[in-house]
Amino acid sequence: MFSLGLIGLLVRRDLIFVLMSLEVMLNAAGLAFVVAGSRWQQADGQIVFLFILAMAAAEVSVGLALVLQVYHRFKSLDVDALNEMRG
Amino acid sequence: MTRADCLSLFPLILIAGTSMLVMVAIAFRRHHTLTAGLTIAGLVIAFMSILTVTPYVPRHVTALLIMDHYALLYMGVIIASALVVAVLSYQYFEQQEGHHEELYVLLLLATLGCMVLVASSHLMSFFLGLEILSISLYAMVAYLKERKQSLEAGMKYLVLAGSSSAFLLFGMALVYADLGTMEFSRVAAASAVTSHLAFLIPGIVLIITGIGFKLAVAPFHLWTPDVYEGAPAPVTAFIATASKTAIFALLLRFFYHSGMHQYRAVYVVFVIIAVASMIAGNLLALWQTNVKRILAYSSIAHFGYMLVAFTAGGNMAVEAVTFYLVAYTVTTLGAFGVVTVLSNSSRDADRLDDYQGLFWRRPLIAGIFTVMLLSLAGIPATMGFLAKFYVLTAGASATKWSLIIILVITSAIGLFYYLRIIVTLYSASPEREASIQPVVLASGFVLALLTALLIWFGVYPAPLLEMIQINAVPSVAELLPSESDKLSRHFGSGGGPFRLTAKLDFGARIEDTTSDHGFEPCYDHTPGSGGGARSSITSTQERTYVERKDLCGRQESLFVLPLAYMRAQDPHATVVIYPLATSCVSRTGS
């Protein structure tokens, strides 16, 4: 799932898809933690997942707010439209 | 959480409290000066509180945080740079349209994140600190949402930092899956006893990816120039200084505590990163015409230099890196400070053209900028020179000659673009008369102070060096008090070659100097133990003392081991003395 998320990040040009791919990647990392925690039979893995959840929520909220602004300014959700700065 | 725990966390609590206070103040009344004043006051108090908590450290506050001198030293640097950024922001955002009060909340939160980073002793606090920092930064980068560039930079930063966090998390998950622990110090111990470390190193590499992204070292540097360019100048200053300082401090602590950098493969990775950063950073800056981008590339190169010292290892490396970070922070803050005070409400002063003949219009600012650039280039009588010299010495004492040669060549290339800016500063002024906006007294004062610091510590660095040597180095070397209890347990679990971190016992007495022992000290494994360090190994029936005189002539006994047990286990064991924390015993026989 991590790989799939990465593919999504690299392929899709729509900002919403990019954010969703990010979510997938984070979710995959969380999954890995939970699995690792279950391997050691510790609660730590799940706690980490909680933190990841919090972080994902914060990130998505900021990200979506940014998406709104970007759409407002650039009139597009194309990631590649965001290339005024380069070189 | 005892009272002492809370006391030792005082700086963190203060910063968090200030951010709340500022938020409440904003809710009641939006007033830029008031908000900035509150923020600055909070930062100043937090800075001073660092001194007051010194008696309560070193102390572990739960497994997540460790408050020691090292953390306090770096917190001081971070809070000071946040203070400078706050002052600069005041001038910068005063000209901008819209609300600027939230920025201070975000700035405080980002500072908090940095402070958590330098104090973290656990992968989780590492992650949380990093994310507090990152999420504040996303909003700060895109803060001027009226500007397309700012938005673009924010979006890029968000997407990339988010994915790098995912990499980081995945790496952590791998490490955790392998070791079952996330504390830095126990990572070393656990990796010593666990037989198969299949996930550990890949996990470490993914963590390096995450850290490398934040430090903007090649090949994870691509975002840097765009974000630097798009972000408001004071925010850029913050990204370039406080956040990177915090992460590098964490890098040092993590790797030197866990001993991971001793692994060949990890070492190779770091060397590649260092070389690539030095080359890419300096080359990319060569013909660049945007000052913020030049500074971005130059920061890539500077972190390459620091990594050279980092790979050298040893006390010297910690000293060199810390000094370099301080020098870099002061210089970069100054440089971005100049950019800030020259910026106006419509755009940042980032084109090289804006600096054409600046000297003839505003000699003082041009002078300050010149000093900053000279320091970045490493010209004597500035901190930059000493820092580079220190790094070179650290590299040389670890005989990393090829790295040093690359460092020297690339800094020679680097000289070119710094001088190019300086030449621009002093060339004939263009015809058009740019409007000159006045410099707010506070930011002028801050800039002058930074310049003075730069030269003062360039000529008279002794107090700073002493502070670094006393505070930074032993703290990294210090291990957890509980570690000695675990020693015997780790010896018990056999199977395969293992590595063991031993407790450092400063000032232990030598009891017997004559007995023969089954250990052979092998010194050539000690990267960074310069010519000055002298080690001797002595052992008694129960314990082995490795005694070593460090460069300052202080005597320290490095570690204490249950010798009899070792001998029973394996008569051909080899003692490998690492000059830092990781005095390891590895069993090579069988």
Added chain:
Amino acid sequence: MMELLWVIVAIPFASACVLAVLGSHLSHRVVTAWGVGSIGVSAAISMLVAADFVSAPPVGHAYTEFLWTWISIAGFQPHIGFYLDALSLVMILVVTFVSFWIHLYSVEFMRHDDGYSRFFAYMNLFVASMLTLLLADNLLLLYLGWEGVGLCSYLLIGFWYRDPANGLAARKAFIVTRVGDTAMLLGVFLLFTNLGTMQIQDLMHRASEQWAVGSPLAIAAALLLLAGAVGKSAQLPLQVWLPDAMAGPTPTSALIHAATMVTAGVYLIARTHGLFALAPVAQLTVAAVGAATLVLAGCSALTQHDIKRVLAYSTVSQIGYMFLALGVGAWSAAIFHFVTHAFFKALLFLGAGVIIEALHDEHSIFRMGGLRKELPVAFWTFLIGGCSLAGLPFITAGFYSKDLIIWGAWSAAQGHPGFWIVGMVGALLTSLYTFRVIFRVFFGPIQTPVGMHPGYAMTMPLVILAFCAIVGGAVKDHLLAFVQSTLPVMVEVHAAGMTETLSEVVAAFAFLIGLCVAYLFHLRKQSLAEQAVTNPAGRALHAWWCAGWGFDWLYDRVFVQPVLWLARSNKNDFIDTFYAGIARLTETLYRALQLTQTGLVRWYAAGLAVGSVLFLAIVVFS
């Protein structure tokens, strides 16, 4: 009071910084106050320190003021510290004292100049660097001062930078002294790597412990330091820069290129006398260099037209005396001559400045004349300075110091009658060229009308320095005794066949002969001089000497032209191509790398992924 040592250096430095930063905003009066006042305070403090030092000598007749350790990395611990002993004390006294009067003189001399504050910034910086050089307790700091004075010298020679000739002269001075500096730096490295310290006193101790007399390392180190000294002090074969350095303002010539900086080489050798004692060959070389220089420069001085160039060659010649003294082992005599020379040569230059300004930038002595009546103060002081330079017996300071050297050349440990003869010839030449100038300038008919008369700010330094040039001789015994607490006492080994009195008498005769010949040729029968110059042999000799023995020509042919030729023929050759290739390579790499900065987020994310894939591959498959 001795704790104030650092203040002596700090004040001029601070003043230089203030003038450099704020100079253009300050009024003329404030600049003057800063520029001159700082040196005055510095001089006053040095006198207080001196009084303290003499009244209550510190242990070992040396006082070290440790300020701080610059850096302490891996055994490399250069200190910032000042070392005060009899030698450096005498030097700083002279430097601050003479500097003060020259600064005062400059107030009037430079009053109409555009770069007034710039001038004082440079001059103050120079004094600060010179004092650093003198007081440094380690070679690194000494080198800092050494380069500092070199820089100031460069800046001041090219002070009137609008005239390209001045810029060229400055560049020449810089490059030629740089040759010496490089050698000296090598010497410093050699000492550091072999003896492991930079502290001068430790170095001398360790050198005498670890190296035998005549050991190759000691000789090499001493010769390298000597090369540095030769460059800075304009001795053979690096003397060519000093005459051209006269392009700078006259106070600069007086301060830097006569009284102080050019004697830095003398100071360096005296400071490291322990090293030279280990290398008799090097010491002999010092003497030989000094002897050769003093005659050569004396001959050249005879033929110059430009009054400042005469004085410049005279300076070279007099420093030759000091080197001779150092070389033969008459250490304190060299220092004594430095003191007297600082007084009378500064005086002569300042006097020359007055004359030049009075005659509207007229430099040629053949277009001057009869100024005795017009500029009486300048005349009398110049006469006193000239007499002191030429060694008017028993009255002037110069006589005592020079005579001491000449006597040392015969009698001292390394002495030789040959050196004595050279010294005598030098004395004769000195007398000759000095009175040539005096007769040409002050006697005879007026050739150029006097435009303006000097004010008090210019005449007072003249009078004070003239006074010193006379009474300087009176302190001879005290000074020698004082300096000998630091420097070895001169041992009279070869006293046989000659006594000091006899030597003095011969020197007095040399002076008189020079005086008479000069009188004959340049006042009484000037036709004789013209005849001497017009006959073919004389003309050739004159031209040769006038061109400074053709060293410039020689260097031009041997070094400059070949290098230029190489450069020219190499214009499109592989060396250029190589460097251009590097430049192009970096540029190409830049372009290539720039392509990676596409500005596309997905591309950047791919960079992230590629990096991690690569590193994972490294660790997984290694």
Added chain:
Amino acid sequence: MEVAFYIAAAVAILATVLMLTCLNVVHALLYLIVSLLAVAVVFYAIGAPFVAALEVIIYAGAIMVLFVFVVMTLNLGKHAVSMEKAWLTPGIWIGPTVLTGLLLCEVAYVVARGGDAHMGTVMVDPKQVGIVLFGPYVIGVELASMLLLAGLVGAYHLGCRTTPRSEIRHVRDTHQRWTAPRRDLVLPGTDRPPRTP
């Protein structure tokens, strides 16, 4: 349990793939939710019921609602789908897929070499999680709250579209735009000299 685990894992991966290849944003969101729900099942299967519940409530619930909300705000129509179609040429998949495939191979290789993937199915119940969470990790909780605060402030600032002051500026801008040409006019009767171009 084993079976449920593998089925859920397969569903999760399949749903993610579908999400990636889907053209319509809303459909993709739905697939993502399916994927998240499947992951929740996985969590449950490996003995982590607490996070399974959280996954459903917060991830699939709250966060996805945010997405839906934004998608609705943006009101993307047919146009977006057609644009997606244009963007998603087959060629574009190659590079990223190869790259990520490499990454996957490496990690898979590591996992295979590591072997020993014994699956703990021991239940770690919510109580245990809570004890650890508010025991050693209490500072983490505090920090997470600061993290959310940062997210909140950031999102608030970026989200609010117009601010009073910028409105004023807009007004002024328009005002200037109206007056700007007028300044260059030379009105008859005034003594202003005509501007040189």
